Amino acid sequence: MRFLSTRGQTPPLGFSDAVATGLAPDGGLYLPESLPDLSGDLPRLAALDYPALCADFLARFATDIPLETLRALVAASYPRFTHPDIAPLRTLRPGLHVLELFHGPTLAFKDFALQLLGELYGHQCRVRGEAINVLGATSGDTGAAAIHGLLGRPGTAIFILYPYGRVSPLQERQMACTGAANVHALAIDGTFDDAQTALKEIFADQDFRLRHRLSAVNSINLARILAQCVYYLWAWLRLPPAERATAEFVVPTGNFGNVFAGWLLRRMGVPLGGFRVATNQNDILHRLFTTGEYRLGPVLPSLAPSMDIQVASNFERFLYYAVNRDPAQVREVMAAFRREGAVRLPGFRADGLRASRATDAEIPGLIARVHREFGYVADPHTACGFQDLASDRPSVVLATASPAKFPDTLRAAIGLEPVHPSLEALKSRPIVRHRLPADAGAIRDYVRAHAVR
C-alpha cells in the first residue's frame, strides 16, 4: 500500500516512511492511495479482541511491516490501558451510548494512536539503527500522550511545544513531571496556533529536519488517523444490530483528526450512520458545516482546552475527498485560505457530517444535565457532545478525556471532584519545563542543543 500527499507534488511513500515523514514535503497530508473494502469481513472482525482487531485492520495499510512484527507492535501498544475492553462502550439509556476512550496512560483518546506511534518509532530505530527526534505542538492532550508513548525509549528524544498557561495544570504535569531525560516540555509564550506556526517553519527547513532526523507528532500523522479508525470499527461492531445503520457518532472536535478517522472508515465499507462534529466556542467547523464557508476566527480559550483551535489541520484530508481527490484543487483552496483567512469551498457537501457548538456558558450546564439524567460524569470536551443530541436516532458520544483531568470545571458544574490515582501521583513531583518565545529560531536552537544523535 502506498500513501499520497493531498497536494500531489511529492512521490508516494510506503507506510513506515509516511509515518516517519509526518507532513509531506509539499505541505500536504498523507492518505492511502486506495481504501480497502471491509464490508465482507465484518462478521469475522466482530469476534476479535481489541488488539487483534487493530492488527488486522492496520495490516491492510502497513504492508511494509511483516505481519508478526506488526502484531507484536500492536500487542505492546495497549497493555497500559486499564480497562479490559480497551475502549468500553457504555449504554446510558437505550439508543444513547458513550464510547470511553480515556483508559490509556494519559486518560485521553490520543493514547490510542500515540502508544502505537511510540512502538512504531521504536521499531524504526531498531530497523535503521538511527536515532529519532520527535517534535510536536499541543493544546494539551497530544503532547502528554506523545510523551507517554516515547518516554524512556532508547534512541529517541521528544520535544513538545505547548501554550504556556493555556493547558490545564494536570495536563502540564503529565508532560513536565515524567522525570525522563529524553522528554522536553517547552512552554511557549503564545497560543497553540502560534506554536504550530513555529513548528511548520522548522519542518519546512529540510536541512535541519534531515540533520536531526526530526519526525512530527501531532494530529496530522497518518498513523494517528489509522489507529483511530479502529475504535469506530470496534464500537460499531458492539452496537445493537438494529442501531448500526443509523447511529450517529458524536465527536468532540478540534483538529478534525478524530472525526475524520470515523468518516474514512465509512468509506471502507463500514456503514456508520453519520457523524456530528461537536465543537466548543472555537467553532470554525461548526460555521463551515452550517454556512459552507471556512473562515478563521480568533482562538478563544475555553473550558474544553484541547479543542481551542481555529485551523483544523486534518480538514485538508476531508477536503481532498470533497474535491474528488484532485490535488490541484486542494492546493488552490489551501492557498486561498492562507491568503484570505477564509474560503468558500467548491461544491462542498457535508457528506454525512453535521455540527454542533457548546460555549463556555453552556458546558457546565451540559455536564450537570448528563450527571442528573444518566448519573454519568462527563469531562468538558465530552460534554460538548451532549449538546443537540439527535432525537430521531441512536447516538454514540465519544468520551475523549477522563473527567479527573478537569477537577475545577467538574466541581463548579456538579460539586464533585473526580480523582484518578495516576494524576494524584503527579502532584508531588517537580515540574521541569523550559519557557521559550513562539519563535522558530529559538526553538531550533533548543532542539539543536538537546537532540539525540
Ligand SMILES: *Cc1c(COP(=O)(O)O)cnc(C)c1O
Ligand atoms: C485532542 C482532543 C480533542 C480534539 O480531537 P481532534 O482530533 O483534534 O479533533 C477532543 N477532546 C480531547 C479530550 C482531546 O484531547
